Amino acid sequence: MHGPRPTLEAVAAHAGVSRATVSRVVNGGAGVRKALRDRVQAAVAELGYVPNSAARSLVTRRTGAVAVVIAEPETRVFSDPFFAQQLRGISRELSACDTQLLLLLLEGRTDYDRIGRYLAGGHVDGALMFSLHRDDPLPSMAAVSGLPTVFGGRPGWPGAETDPDLLYVDTDNRGGARQAVEHLLERGRRRIAVITGPLDQTSAQDRLDGYLDALGVTEADPALVAHGDFTAEGGERAMAELLDRSPDLDAVFAGSDLMASGALRTLRARGRRVPEDIAVVGYDDLEPAAWADPALTTVRQDVQEMGRMMAGLLLRRLGLGADGAPREEPPAPVVTPARLIVRDSS
Amino acid sequence: MHGPRPTLEAVAAHAGVSRATVSRVVNGGAGVRKALRDRVQAAVAELGYVPNSAARSLVTRRTGAVAVVIAEPETRVFSDPFFAQQLRGISRELSACDTQLLLLLLEGRTDYDRIGRYLAGGHVDGALMFSLHRDDPLPSMAAVSGLPTVFGGRPGWPGAETDPDLLYVDTDNRGGARQAVEHLLERGRRRIAVITGPLDQTSAQDRLDGYLDALGVTEADPALVAHGDFTAEGGERAMAELLDRSPDLDAVFAGSDLMASGALRTLRARGRRVPEDIAVVGYDDLEPAAWADPALTTVRQDVQEMGRMMAGLLLRRLGLGADGAPREEPPAPVVTPARLIVRDSS
Numbered sequence A, B: 001m002h003g004p005r006p007t008l009e010a011v012a013a014h015a016g017v018s019r020a021t022v023s024r025v026v027n028g029g030a031g032v033r034k035a036l037r038d039r040v041q042a043a044v045a046e047l048g049y050v051p052n053s054a055a056r057s058l059v060t061r062r063t064g065a066v067a068v069v070i071a072e073p074e075t076r077v078f079s080d081p082f083f084a085q086q087l088r089g090i091s092r093e094l095s096a097c098d099t100q101l102l103l104l105l106l107e108g109r110t111d112y113d114r115i116g117r118y119l120a121g122g123h124v125d126g127a128l129m130f131s132l133h134r135d136d137p138l139p140s141m142a143a144v145s146g147l148p149t150v151f152g153g154r155p156g157w158p159g160a161e162t163d164p165d166l167l168y169v170d171t172d173n174r175g176g177a178r179q180a181v182e183h184l185l186e187r188g189r190r191r192i193a194v195i196t197g198p199l200d201q202t203s204a205q206d207r208l209d210g211y212l213d214a215l216g217v218t219e220a221d222p223a224l225v226a227h228g229d230f231t232a233e234g235g236e237r238a239m240a241e242l243l244d245r246s247p248d249l250d251a252v253f254a255g256s257d258l259m260a261s262g263a264l265r266t267l268r269a270r271g272r273r274v275p276e277d278i279a280v281v282g283y284d285d286l287e288p289a290a291w292a293d294p295a296l297t298t299v300r301q302d303v304q305e306m307g308r309m310m311a312g313l314l315l316r317r318l319g320l321g322a323d324g325a326p327r328e329e330p331p332a333p334v335v336t337p338a339r340l341i342v343r344d345s346s
Helices: A007-014 A019-026 A036-049 A055-059 A074-079 A083-097 A110-119 A138-145 A171-185 A204-213 A233-246 A257-269 A287-291 A303-317 B010-016 B017-025 B035-047 B055-061 B075-078 B082-095 B109-120 B138-145 B173-186 B202-215 B232-245 B257-269 B287-291 B303-316
Strands: A067-072 A100-104 A126-130 A147-153 A168-170 A192-196 A224-226 A251-254 A279-283 A298-300 A335-336 A340-341 B065-070 B100-102 B126-130 B149-152 B165-169 B192-194 B226-228 B251-254 B279-281 B296-299 B334-336 B339-341
Touching: A019 A036, A036 A233, A067 A083, A074 A083, A074 B082, A083 A100, A083 A126, A083 A192, A083 A303, A083 B075, A100 B109, A110 A138, A110 B082, A110 B100, A110 B173, A126 A138, A126 A303, A138 A147, A147 A303, A168 A171, A168 A204, A168 A303, A168 B303, A171 A192, A171 A204, A171 A251, A171 A279, A171 A298, A171 A340, A171 B173, A192 A204, A192 A233, A192 A257, A224 A233, A233 A251, A233 A257, A251 A257, A257 A279, A257 A287, A257 A335, A279 B339, A303 A335, A340 B055, B010 B017, B010 B035, B065 B075, B065 B082, B065 B109, B075 B202, B082 B100, B082 B126, B082 B303, B109 B138, B126 B138, B126 B251, B126 B303, B149 B303, B165 B173, B165 B303, B173 B192, B173 B202, B173 B251, B173 B279, B173 B296, B173 B339, B192 B202, B192 B232, B192 B257, B232 B251, B232 B257, B251 B257, B257 B279
Parallel strands: A067 A100, A067 A126, A126 A147, A147 A168, A168 A335, A192 A224, A192 A251, A251 A279, B065 B100, B065 B126, B126 B149, B149 B165, B165 B334, B192 B226, B192 B251, B251 B279
Antiparallel strands: A100 B100, A298 A340, B296 B339
8 A cells, every 4th residue: 555656657658658648648638639648547547646746836836735824833823713713714715726725833933944945945836924023034035935925914024014015914903902992981991901912913013002092192001001922821910910010900901812811810810800890801702702701892803704815815816716717806905894892891 | 025936047047057057056966066066056045046846856755844634624623632732742843853844724525635636746755644533535545645654543444453554653542541430430430421532533432442341341331321522512412411311320431621521511500510429530631621620530641742753653754763864663653551630520
């Protein structure tokens, strides 16, 4: 069963034709008489020959595969439902276009060289990258290699804003955060703290800006800001810091549901009632929001749909659509809306 | 930034040499004078040329990449910490050997054709496959293509037992389950039910066999067996069925921590105290066991280490080791031990 793969030469010998004829039949059959084509195809079937894609992609210049790179250690990729949702959308869209999704896992920065070589090496037709940080080397690796790439989240690195070729799918993070904090103000909350994600990501910075917008200020009260890292543990720590610094706070807006669930844990441990003593609002509307006790008020972004759109943009840049037909309109960045979902925690 | 990638021809023109010379330099430089080699390398650097791996792998017959296929819909891949742990072990081992991990996501059976073509297409040096079901088409796809493959879990398809070439990493599921049920007997439990995983997977069947071993029977009392699917929802449903059929049961052994956590939910909803009324034991010792309330007695298998071993076996079959040197000893299947961890639920 594990014998060597039959070669083009073996097929040629079996069919009694030249290597070139087999090659022509395997790559579409143009210019080969039907009788000869049938003979080659019978030999291919009989030997179980599979054309080597390395050889074939030299001809077609397409691999039929797309790389997905999440610029986070795989521990985070698998513990944050955000990535699962985004991958689900991507997977469905690529699948519909018969394109293979390859998820490239990385442990840390030491893996970047290898990933850069892989992306530049002609193994894939394009790449989808998300959760990039401002100083991430991946975008320039992709740019240097000329690999068509679509980003998840608005790129924030120097020069990104003026690059007309960048394709990305973002959501209205600033508007969503503004809605969240306006809602807390309407409920009569006056000392509203914020737990931010990593501020070298535009999503985290935009959500902080929306918080400031709603409060009508340009700078935050340092006693009311704590930094998390988009994880539950980060939210837990940040909430503890905030309570130590500002014991009189009456609300907190967390930049992700995972951080909000960590904040709820700290509040429970400290004996603070939610929402009676302190109202909590999260961001994402993923599983942790529904599981939270009390159920979490949050801002919904359709993460799966954003994944689908990323894949769709890339397929169009590659001249393909989910229906297999080339599309006319040139692909352009997309920003999806965000919407407050009020539950029990506020 | 997104211009076309420089070609071999462009490098040849820039350096004023032939295509063949550039190719020879790029593939190691054997038989090319140093002066000429330097000139080509300068042109490569200046133009930012990256050799196309498709072309290069025709020469070296290696891609530097390994595919990982989990034979489950991606929704399960991302909701079961078992897979995250196994991937972590695989990722670290491959990374240490400078080999790129490609996780191939699939939505369902309709994606198998495409994955089969990808695996057969020369894109990867080998494959790691896990969570296979008895009738899964993936193993024969890999065998037909001659792709070196290592399986996670003992293969259970017809003919697998007598195939001396199969490589896999398994754990002592039967012995682990036996320990779990013997522990319940020692605690004085007499009506012990079992929640099984999908019985077309050897891990689930072996755990059921270990349950029977401990009870000293060859067939289970049908009133005490319910089938889950290795998910929390499956465990929730199975526990409800068991309580309806056998309201007097005093213990349950669940074939995975996720199913045990679902069973705990049902017991709480039905007002049964754990462990006072009903003792619960899980399997895996992953996060859900520690998070469970009460903390779950379970059987520990070192899932991350099993992932590492799978990658290690494949690298050795490919003639590589984590140290980059070929190893002498031929690779062989591995079965790791399982160990009962007693906590509060029993």
